[in-house]
Amino acid sequence: MQQADYILCECALAPLEAFVRELEPQCTVQVIRHPAVVITMIRAEDSVEGQPFYLGEALVTECELNVDGQAGFGLCLGDEPVRSYCIAFMDALLLLADGRLPWVQAFLEEQEALIADRLQTEHAHIQRTKVDFKLMEEE
Amino acid sequence: MxxxxxxxxxxxxxxxxxxxxxxxxxxxxxxxxxxxxxxxxxxxxxxxxxxxxxxxxxxxxxxxxxxxxxxxxxxxxxxxxxTTLQRRYYSEAIDTREMFVRRKISASFREIPGGQVLGPTRDYTQRLLDTALTEETEETIGRFLAELEGHIDPQQLAAVTTYDKVIDLLRREGLLKPVENEEDTTLKDITREAIKFPAPRSARLQMMARAETGGLMALGYSSLRGFGNTHPTVCELRYGTVPVRVKDPSGRIRYIGKIEVTEAEMITSTTCTSKKKVLPFYTIGYGLCFGQNDTKAICMGILDRAMRSPDGRSPATDQEFVLYHTEGIEAMGFVNHLKLPHYVTFQASLSNVRAALRRAGAASLETVSETV
The missing domain is CATH 1.10.8 (Helicase, Ruva Protein; domain 3)
Structure with a gap:
């Protein structure tokens, strides 16, 4: 299974929110830092010489929760208060690694498959534009 | 004034x-x-x-x-x-080798790793006005998407992969010019520290990454037309999404999403003196920007290369000329300030001109008005 953060950032928001709402009543949730938009500076490197430089900034939403005594941090690109909250919640559950872990893992595996399917379909469309130009002398 | x-x-x-x-x-x-x-x-x-x-x-x-x-x-x-938001994070360096590639082409090599993929582009097409767009409806959009889906077999989907870069092939063959040590490689942030000239390469790349596309194109084009020596070829042009990762407050590296970028590696030939021998090499100009913008990435690559070989004559090789005049927001601000009231200063100028003309007499006035 790929990294949980990847799945939580890339999956559709509706099933993620529904899953978190379902688990929330079983937990004691304390909001340490409400979802808030902040800025991240994106660092890049020239691909030849490895020269580092700043490409530009990106809007990010961050959230911090305490779930059953475990801190969880949620971070994602964009103005995404609900997603950042859900990521923080899932982060805490993954770190707790208690009896709810199998549910969490099942959810992540299900979403991972959906993301992979979406990407593979897009990839298939892109591959239809693959080209092999012939040199004029070859014709 | x-x-x-x-x-x-x-x-x-x-x-x-x-x-x-x-x-x-x-x-x-x-x-x-x-x-x-x-x-x-x-x-x-x-x-x-x-x-x-x-x-x-x-x-x-x-x-x-x-x-x-x-x-x-x-x-x-x-x-x-x-400026209204707090900068709380700095990302790890994004890696375009991890790109989910939507487009990658090379004008230098016909065969590249993974092949040439045109991706979403209007290149090679005629720019005919599509009046059918006036009739576009949700139904026509639905039909288009359904037809497109029909070309894909969901049972035969290939795994998504990443691709080696064309420059890696050149590097392996020892064809790229060795990295010079004399250039300032410090990492500057031009949003926190005003740029000074000569600027380190990091500052130049950052300024060009947020420069105005038309400005970069004008100066890049000037170099291609002969006002400079840089006339490169596209070694590789890529567009796609790359993952962004940051360190969270607990110190863990976290994936936070992906951003779309266009990357251009522009190749040009050069020479390098080694052990009293002048050897031919290839060198690369680098362009990287947010979103899909071929023109911007290519011109950034041209100008990156051009500014590393200043000749004292060509605008495209002059750091200050390139970076100040392609900074769209400042340029727009300065040009538009001309609309702001300059009444008092202009009146002072007008008084001086009138007085001078009065002193010169009526005959001279006529001559002046003809030449204005």
Whole structure:
């Protein structure tokens, strides 16, 4: 299974929110830092010489929760208060690694498959534009 | 001519702003949704993000709507917006070798790793006005998408992969010019520290990454046309998405999403002196920007290369000329300041000119008016 953060950032928001709402009543949730938009500076490197430089900034939403005594941090690109909250919640559950872990893992595996399917379909469309130009002398 | 402050006009300024909205809305057409702007004005949104220096597609779409499609103004709004937020994170360096590639081409090599993939592009097509767009409906869009899906067999989907870069092939063969040590490689942030010339390469790349596409194109083109020596070829041009990772407050590296970028590696030949021998090599100019913007990435690559070989004659090789004049927000601001009241200073100038002309006499006045 790929990294949980990847799945939580890339999956559709509706099933993620529904899953978190379902688990929330079983937990004691304390909001340490409400979802808030902040800025991240994106660092890049020239691909030849490895020269580092700043490409530009990106809007990010961050959230911090305490779930059953475990801190969880949620971070994602964009103005995404609900997603950042859900990521923080899932982060805490993954770190707790208690009896709810199998549910969490099942959810992540299900979403991972959906993301992979979406990407593979897009990839298939892109591959239809693959080209092999012939040199004029070859014709 | 200097400034003299004016005051007043608050009501007129407020009414002028309302009048802008009146002209935007008076035909009572259905409001354009932000989602529509974001998806159907995709390339304009990319430009606004790139020139605003903020990756935030939704906010760039809002700015574009707010500015009635004026990209300069929208980018200005985003730049202003950034200043209202706290910068809490610095990402790990993004790696374009991890790119989910939507487009990758090389004009230098016919066969490249993974093959040439045109991706979403209007290259090679005729630019005919598509009047059928006036008839576009949700039904026609649905039919288009269904037909497209019909070309894909969901049971035969290939795994997504990443690709080696063309430059890696050149590097393995020892064809790339060895990295020079004399250049300043420190990492500067031009949003925190005013640029000084000569600027380190990091500052030049950062400024060009948020420069105005048209400005970069004009100067890049000038180099190609002979006002400079840089006339490279596209070694590789890529567009796609790359993962962004940051260190969270607990110190863990976290994936936070992906951003769309266009990357250009522009190849040109050069020489290098080694052990009293002059050897031919290839060297690369590098371009990277937010969103899909081939022109910007290519011209950034041309100018990156050109500025590393200053010749004292060509604008494209002059750091200050390139970086100050491609900075769209500052350029727009300075040009537009000419509309602000200069009454007092101009009146002073006018008095001087009138007095001088009076002193010169009526005969000279006629001559002057003919030459103005």
């Amino acid at each position: 200097g400034y003299v402050a004016v005051k007043g006009g608050d009501d007129a300024i407020a009414h002028a702003r309302v009048l802008v909205e009146f002209y935007r809305l008076r035909e009572q057409t259905p409001p354009i949704t932000i989602q529509q702007m974001r998806t159907q004005m995709r390339l304009a949104v990319d430009k606004v993000m790139g020139e605003g220096g903020l990756y935030a597609p939704e906010y760039a779409a809002i700015a574009l709507k707010q500015s009635e499609g004026e990209v300069f103004e929208a980018a200005f709004i985003l730049r202003a917006f950034i």
